[in-house]
Amino acid sequence: MTQVEEPGVVAEHVVKDLISGFGIAVPRGATARAAEDVAAAASGLTPPLVVKAYGPGLVHKSDAGAVRLGLGSPVEAARAAAEIRAAPAGSGIAIEGYLVEEQAAPGVEVIVGAVRDPSFGPVVLVGLGGVWTEVLHDTALRLCPITEDDAREMLSELRGAALLDGLRGSPAVDRDALVKVLLAVGGPGGVAESLDFREFELNPVICTPEGAVAVDARLLRP
Ligand code: ADP
Ligand code: MG
Structure with a gap:
């Protein structure tokens, strides 16, 4: 496959170093x-x-x-x-x-991202990631900055929220850890408010009972 060069691509390890500074766990x-x-x-x-x-x-x-x-x-x-x-x-x-x-242990793959709306400013997004993203279009959006209550509400809004609570005997994921990631991205002074980007996406954040780890991090500069 021919890859078209996207302007403004920041290397994954550089983005991961940046987001570590916001308290997001990376491998x-x-x-x-x-x-x-x-x-x-x-x-x-x-x-x-x-x-x-x-x-x-x-x-x-x-x-x-x-x-x-x-x-x-x-x-x-x-x-x-x-x-x-x-x-x-x-x-x-x-x-x-x-x-x-x-390699992080397997879990529920969630996408956490941000875009900058020309009139309203940064918007934070969460959805079921991995293969689910494109099939289900199951996402929740909020203008930044979000509060912890907003973050919890966003997760409850997902139609697939039950996946986070554990299905068929699998244990519930650490929701608090995922809420922390959402706040690190969309909260006051978070990634979305602090960094200059055209597109920002953690896809996936792998959620397990032990925590939430961003195993991929993409940032496109304006
Ligand atoms: P891209 O999205 O650019 O194709 P990713 O970095 O997301 O590449 O890697 C593809 C997939 O591989 C991820 O969706 C995830 O399932 C898995 N993966 C990548 N890095 C890790 C890691 N460190 N631990 C566990 N799984 C990983
Ligand atoms: Mg990815």
């Missing part, structure tokens, strides 16, 4: 400019590992074959990076480097 990770250096970069990380390439044309990384999950060791991670580089899908894209990070 432990490291970067390497060359595939050969991925193993050394990953030496302090606990498998399973994930490798993703980054570069100005890599906005939808999976579509470009630039995400590899379930890697059992730093050496396997380095091999996956070399495969991404060599893949036919990767041949047309400029790869600047590789992000190697710890």
Whole structure:
């Protein structure tokens, strides 16, 4: 697939560093400019590992074959990076480097995002993420800044809210952790009010009974 270069793409690890500063949990990770250096970069990380390439044309990384999950060791991670580089899908894209990070445990995938409305200013959004986003269009929106009550209300508005409470014997996710992410994005002094962006999206935030981790973070500058 040919990747069209989107202006203003900020590399995922840079966005993750930024949002960590707002109190949003992200996986432990490291970067390497060359595939050969991925193993050394990953030496302090606990498998399973994930490798993703980054570069100005890599906005939808999976579509470009630039995400590899379930890697059992730093050496396997380095091999996956070399495969991404060599893949036919990767041949047309400029790869600047590789992000190697710890793979979060599976959970309910939620999207948290923000857009800037030309007349009303920043708007924060939450929805069921992963495969659900495009199929269900199940999202809740609020103008920023939101309060904690707003954040809780947004979650209750989702038609699929029951997924957060655990279905068929699976345990409920840590709603408070997800509320904290929503406030970090849309609350007073949050990401949406503080950073300059055209588009901001955490997709997915993986929610489990143990917490909420943003495993993908995209920010497009104006
Ligand atoms: P993109 O959305 O650009 O295709 P992502 O970074 O979202 O790429 O990765 C694709 C999918 O891989 C995610 O939706 C998520 O399911 C999974 N994933 C990515 N990074 C991690 C991680 N660190 N831990 C667990 N799952 C991950
Ligand atoms: Mg994503």
